[in-house]
Structure formats: structure tokens, C-alpha cells
């Protein structure tokens with residue numbers, strides 16, 4: 475690299491730096507704006523086990539009705555509702571009326587049960 479090219483590339487680097495600095499500052503300011511709701515960020519917390527009781531099993535369609543306790547990671551109060559199951563074989567392990575613990579996640583807008591354990 476000759477001396478002219480070195481100088482030119484330094485100038486370019488300096489120009490690029492001075493251009494990107496305001497952009498970085500802007501991006502940082504955007505992050506500090508309100509709207510990053512801490513409550514919503516809690517939704518991404520790792521899902522824990524939820525208590526429930528099997529009310530209905532629809533193995534053909536991979537659905538199960540569970541009377542569930544509070545689902546903390548989804549901010550959902552206790553209720554009875556239908557869930558999709560990740561794997562229909564999970565429904566072989568449980569019976570209607572059985573007390574269970576289960577893990578539910580939100581997948582593409584659907585509630586999907588990924589694990590069911592019978593309570594002893």
C-alpha cells in the first residue's frame with residue numbers, strides 16, 4: 475500500500491466512524507424510550523410447572539382440557555381450558571380426573587403443552 479492509499483483509507487475510516495457515531499447515539503436513545511414494558515419482558519421467562527387436573531382428553535386432535543391453576547409466566551388466572559399438546563403420545567400417560575403438573579408454552583400464538591406429569 476502506498477502512502478496516498480494509506481492516508482485515503484484512514485480518512486475513509488475516520489469518515490465512517492464520525493457517521494456511525496450519531497447513529498449509535500440515536501439507537502441508544504431509542505432503547506431508553508418508554509415502551510419497553512418490564513411486564514411484557516417477564517413473558518419470556520422460562521416456563522415453570524403449572525398445577526392442573528385433566529378434564530377431557532381428545533387424543534385424535536391432540537387436545538386436552540385442563541382445569542389449571544395460575545400460569546405465572548403467562549399471567550393467566552386459574553380456569554378450565556383446552557390446550558394443544560406437543561405430542562399426542564403424552565395423552566397416553568394421563569387419565570381424566572387425574573391431578574397433574576404440566577408445562578405450557580406459547581408457540582405461534584397457540585398454547586402448547588410440552589410436558590405432563592401425573593402427581594403422586
Ligand SMILES: [Cu+2]
Nearest residue numbers: 550553554555
Ligand atoms: Cu387458561
